[in-house]
Amino acid sequence: MNAPLTPAVLTRPTPPDLLDALAARFGVQCSTALAVREQHGRDESPFDVQPPAAVVFCQSTQDVADAVKLAAAHDVPVIAFGAGSSLEGQLLAVQGGISLDLTRMNRVLEVAAADMLVTVQAGVTRLQLNEELRHTGLFFPIDPGADATLGGMTATRASGTNAVRYGTMRENVLALTVVLADGRIIRTGTQARKSSAGYDLTRLMVGSEGTLGIVTEVTVRLYPQPEAVAAAVCSFPDVAHAVDCTIATIQAGIPIARVELMDAGAVRAVNAHDHLGLPECPLLLMEFHGSPAGVREQAEAVQALAAEYQGSDFAWADTPEERTRLWKARHHAYLSALQMKPGCRCVTTDTCVPISRLAESINATIVEADEAGLPYFVVGHVGDGNYHIGYLIDPAKPEERELAERLNAQLVRRALKLGGTCSGEHGIGLHKQGFLREEAGDDALDVMRAIKHALDPKGILNPGKIFA
Secondary structure, X not given: OOXXXXXXXXXXXXXXXXXXXXXXXXXXXXXXXXXXXXXXXXXXOOOOOOXXXXXXXXXXXXHHHHHHHHHHHOOOOEEEEOOOOOOOOOOOOEOEOEEEEOOXXXXXXXXXXXXXXXXXXXXXXXXXXXXXXXXXXXXXXXOOOOOOEHHHHHHHOOOOOOHHHXXXXXXXXXXXXXXXXXXXXXXXXXXXXXXXXXXXXXXXXXXXXOOOOEEEEEEEEOEEOOOEEEEEEXXXXXXXXXXXXXXXXXXXXXXXXXXXXXXXXXXXXXXXHHOOOOOOOOEEEEEEEEOHHHHHXXXXXXXXXXXXXXXXXXEEXXXXXXXXXXXXXXXXXXXXXXXXXXXXXXXXXXXXXXXXXXXXXXXXXXXXXXXXXXXXXXXXEHHHOEEEEEEEEOOOOHHHHHHHHHHHHHHHHHHHHOOOEOEOOOOOOOOOHHHHHHHHOHHHHHHHHHHHHHHOOOOOEOOOOOOO
């Protein structure tokens, strides 16, 4: 089953008395203005869906609970909204309903520096959090690229460039405050580093894409800011050599903090957008954390390995300004690529495979993309086997969208055959429901549906996502 070109839409009517009740409870925090609704009815996916009927700007957990209770009383869907940067259609109102904007819930509630923990409201963004942590000597490492909210990162089980060393949201979320489908507020987990007390409701909510509950507060692990940081770029004759160098680095046990792949198309795009002047061929962008001696030792070892795989133009970025410039360009790769084909939309994917099969997976994907003739770019968190390809399509040409989806289906099924997953970090949303069935099987999906029904019997929490 390929991903649908148009999502199934089964709009539930939003009764006027619900809108009246929301207006009475929230006043100016509730908007039915078309511009506001349209802003909350689009993400970075290629889908176009009607906007929600109303947007409620929540400022507290109680606001979320009250809005959910009102929606539940009218059997109306509720979709949580953060930064709006999701790529698989997670926040689209495919069954209508109301959007709960959590971006005003942006307070850092408690920094427990001695325990290396922080508790934040769901609307706090990763950049905001690290700015507020700057004076503590600690930092939060999960870096999905976009300045996403921690609530959204929790909902999609995000990871990003630092995952090879620091893990993903799955490993770094310790406790949550969650509003359930009937408006009850529960707290999962504790500030303890481990627990064997009952079902792990925290892990159940992490990655549930807002379908089981709405996360309003998050407690996450922090890490010491490294004593020394160095970044480097190294160019390769082709993607295969770059990936093989990455695999050798990981298998050698070198504790590299970040290792990112950009193919020639991605490098060309960031050069044009950020005026970098990098050689326009595949490259690895790497970062090393530790003591000055440890960083130097790691970097020298990787540089020697890179030479074995025909790496060239090995260049250092030692100052914070140089490193920031490089990583900002990497994070801009998606938007930079869009500017290479004005007016285009991007169909993206993010399969993840065992690192030993990564070169095989990427190489076959590139061959297929080249033969198809669509413009594309490849970026990847290749240290943990996760990569993305974006196909740039003309939205006025449905045949380009169909071709992109066919290529996407081929590469996802290849990843599954290689022991991988259909989504390393973007989630399922609307776009990958058929692939989740192929990966998990009908019996596992039945279990997921049973959990969904137990926690959300009316099906009002982000309906139509993960599975139909």
